[in-house]
Amino acid sequence: MTTADENRGAPRRGSAATARDVVLAVGLVGICGGGLALFLRTADLAGTRGTGWGLPLAIIAVLAVGVVMARWSVAPARRRPPRAGPAAPPADLPEVGADALDHAEADPDGFEHTVAALCVRDGCATVEVVGGAGDLGADVVATTADGRRVVLQCKHYAEDHRVGSQDLQRFGGTCFTVHQADVAVLVTTSSFTAPALDYAATCGIVCVDGDALAAWTESS
Template sequence: MTVPTRRTPSAKRRRYGFDLRSTALFFVLLAVVVSALGLAARVAAGAVERHPAWVFALVVTGVAGCLGLRRRMRVAGVARRAAAALDEAAREAAEELETVTVPPQRTSVEAAVDYDALTPEEFEEAVAALCERDGCSGVEVVGGAGDLGADVMAATPDGRRIVIQCKHYNESHRVGSQDMQRFGGTCFTVHGADVAVLVSTSDFTAPALEYAEQCGIVCVDRATLETWTDGTGPLPWEAAPGGGAGGWETTAAES
């Protein structure tokens, strides 16, 4: 004879079954919460009745504190954005400064040059170095056989083409009108000079200076060369027509 087995309820069914203890605990806690809220409401109502001004002040203080906190957060955000913008502007300014080209400054580094001790070729190199020192670009020494009167060529800082002839003469050998005429016949027509300069370690005769003035050639004698060298005198291209320096006076010995 088969004995029927008694089926027991599954764990799943027991989980969702009615639990009297849990239900009672829930209602007790709910009653405590409701009682606490009611007590708080009665205390608040009593405080409003007894001290309405204090309650109003507390409410205003709380609202102001919330608004102040929000404003401080907004100001902090604006300050952070401003600091980031300033930092970016500083970086851009630093990059711009790195790319700025500082114009060359005149110095007197060549003031101790003894031009009498130089060879004619070294004198041409020295004049070219002066041009480069004072801001000329593309400076070339082209003197030599067949130079047609041009010893140094360059571009002035304002973009004009300058052609220079160098005469390394001793004190007793002055630049005469024939020297000036030979240079004047090629400096403009052959070399395309905007500024023509004849530099000498000596002086110029009066006829040479007269011819130079008629042709617009700048004459640099020994005294003017020394002031150019030590940085106290005008630059040759400034004394040329249109150079803005009003020219200079060159001392000439009588012919």
Template sequence: MTMSERRTRPLSRGRRFDLRATAMSFALIAAALIAAGLAVRALAGVVQRRPVWGVVLLCVAVAAVLAHGRRRRRLSAARIARRAGEALEQATTTALDALDAPAPAPSTAPAPTGPYGEGALHTADAPGVPGVLDYDALSPEEFEEAIAALCVRDGCSDVRVVGGAGDLGADVVGLSPGGHRLVIQCKRYGDDNKVGSQDLQRFGGTCFTVHEADVALVVTTSDFTAPAREYAEQCGITCVDRGGLLAWSADPARRPWAAGTGGADA
């Protein structure tokens, strides 16, 4: 009786376990995780300062994930770690460049082509007078821009609108034609709301010592209380009420800083 010989299936020759390659892969993954932590920390600062960067980086990440999902072939652990490290390095470089970018400069007042050119709105207090705006129709920010444009119109240089949070009372700064430093606070008030002495005291505490003004002006669409005018006279602050503002708007020769410079800028 003969027995059939049973063939044995040859052992498959798989890839041998390489301890060195595995250790290298784990080291690369660890390095990628460390780089990811640093990049996330840097990107958090970028997103806090410039939210637009956060949206851009999020879109780039989503696009990368979608592109990766379309690839059918499998990538080795070492290749994944290498590409992740390159992507994180590029993102970190972009984030650091964004952090080192200079802060935007304060907005400068536009040339007076709109408010003081053709099609200017005329206030009811001076109907038909060219170049006189309806200041009551302006927002506080637009009022500051209008005062800056008046300064530009009358020959001032380096005029900037700096009003906002932390401005310490200065809304418009610039140099008069005679080279004197102007510091202007703008009060777009209604007729029933006058500029009081407390407003003048707050401005008086910073206009000369902090902003180093040669001439300090407070310009309003309303009026000043008697104590406010008294304080302004004692401190050398020029008050420009509604009447003075309209006169200045209609006639460049009525520029208010001339009184604070002894007529040198008249």
């Protein structure tokens, strides 16, 4: 459906272009008429006035003018660039609500969605939950308002199950090289071992433990 705004924005040929077309048509008619008159004069002098060439030539001249005018009127339309289509709708973002941020009651799969909801709440432009079989360590992928790509791995562990160095090494092997992260984050409901924190510091991975997650959830 075409809206009123689209009609107003449609390209139109201006008065200058119309005047140019009229001048061109008049000029062509004049040239054809002059040529015909010259031919008839020459034919008259040669004694061939009655040969019947005048009418066919007049018809040919009129047809030639019509063809030129038709081509001239179509040419501007061909030069117009194609109209851009409607912009693609933005991707759906995870819902943010009281339940969406309650990571304490979430299962491992639901925990990924609570982390995604935190990213949405804090202004990320795009957020996608990608965790599952074959995710290569990426559970949530987000884009910050300033365009940075954030890759998060979520570990929903009990308090006595700490995130070890091997967990960090597996994530560190894919977050930058495979997922092209500008910022890599490992979020857990528990805590990290000392070797894990050392490895994360060496690789530039942000570690968010249970206490930091609670503070993040409360925006403190």
